[in-house]
Amino acid sequence: LQHKVEHQQALNVVGQMACSIAHEIRNPLTSLKGFTELLKLNADEESSMYLSVIDSELQRMEQILSELLVLSKPTSMKVELLELDNIVKQVIEFMLPDALMKNIMIQYISASTQVYIGGNENRLKQVFMNLIKNAMESMKSGGTITVEINVIDCASVELMIKDEGVGMDSATLQNLFQPFYTTKSTGTGLGLAFVKKVIEEHEGVIGVNSELQKGTCFHLQFPIYTFNQMDTMDVSAKDSAYLV
Ligand code: ADP
Ligand code: MG
Numbered sequence: 001l002q003h004k005v006e007h008q009q010a011l012n013v014v015g016q017m018a019c020s021i022a023h024e025i026r027n028p029l030t031s032l033k034g035f036t037e038l039l040k041l042n043a044d045e046e047s048s049m050y051l052s053v054i055d056s057e058l059q060r061m062e063q064i065l066s067e068l069l070v071l072s073k074p075t076s077m078k079v080e081l082l083e084l085d086n087i088v089k090q091v092i093e094f095m096l097p098d099a100l101m102k103n104i105m106i107q108y109i110s111a112s113t114q115v116y117i118g119g120n121e122n123r124l125k126q127v128f129m130n131l132i133k134n135a136m137e138s139m140k141s142g143g144t145i146t147v148e149i150n151v152i153d154c155a156s157v158e159l160m161i162k163d164e165g166v167g168m169d170s171a172t173l174q175n176l177f178q179p180f181y182t183t184k185s186t187g188t189g190l191g192l193a194f195v196k197k198v199i200e201e202h203e204g205v206i207g208v209n210s211e212l213q214k215g216t217c218f219h220l221q222f223p224i225y226t227f228n229q230m231d232t233m234d235v236s237a238k239d240s241a242y243l244v
Contacts, residue, residue: 103142111149138165167212
């Protein structure tokens with residue numbers, strides 16, 4: 001027991017450190033972004049090219065920081081009524097150009113009815129993005145990613161993200177949700193830890209099936225929100241929502 005308590009305390013210290021470092025790095029990062037924007041105004045063609053690389057690398061740093069922050073402490077989030085279909089579509093549209101460049105098709109099968117869930121739009125988008133990004137990274141020679149929404153019953157909805165990639169061995173399957181666990185040379189291992197934490201914050205569950213050389217399928221399940229629950233939430237979109 002003593003050993004366990006010490007382990008927990010060590011984790012908390014690491015968490016607090018990660019959290020304050022992330023905060024400290026955020027401010028200089030914001031000023032770098034601002035000055036990059038200013039430089040763009042007078043940049044010639046060659047400089048513009050370099051600046052867009054700087055831009056996307058800064059964005060990547062920002063994303064790692066925000067994942068670290070969410071993972072390292074309990075955070076509050078703004079919860080709204082969200083139409084799942086709409087959020088998923090926006091994420092797919094955002095990722096499509098990158099996918100097409102890698103010879104990857106994203107097939108989307110939407111739900112038969114509109115479904116609303118309660119959640120934080122930005123965090124959920126980041127979750128879907130992380131899962132689709134992993135799927136893309138598992139398919140080095142292209143293929144199809146299938147994203148499908150299924151209404152299970154009046155209380156829950158399922159989202160599936162299926163790829164035709166390399167699949168996972170049993171060691172990876174056991175550790176994939178651990179922070180910093182990665183099998184990639186340039187991975188952070190934060191993506192799925194973030195996914196799991198955010199899904200649990202949304203009272204959802206996540207499961208995975210995977211077969212080596214065949215592919216992987218992540219299943220997410222969320223509670224469907226109805227009128228009664230909406231009344232207790234701070235939402236302005238009540239008019240456009242309806243009972244499933
Ligand atoms: P990262 O992508 O930075 O490695 P993640 O937390 O997103 O970190 O994923 C952890 C590990 O889980 C990956 O390194 C990879 O081994 C495995 N993994 C996740 N998604 C998939 C997938 N769709 N197909 C195969 N392996 C996957
Ligand atoms: Mg990842």
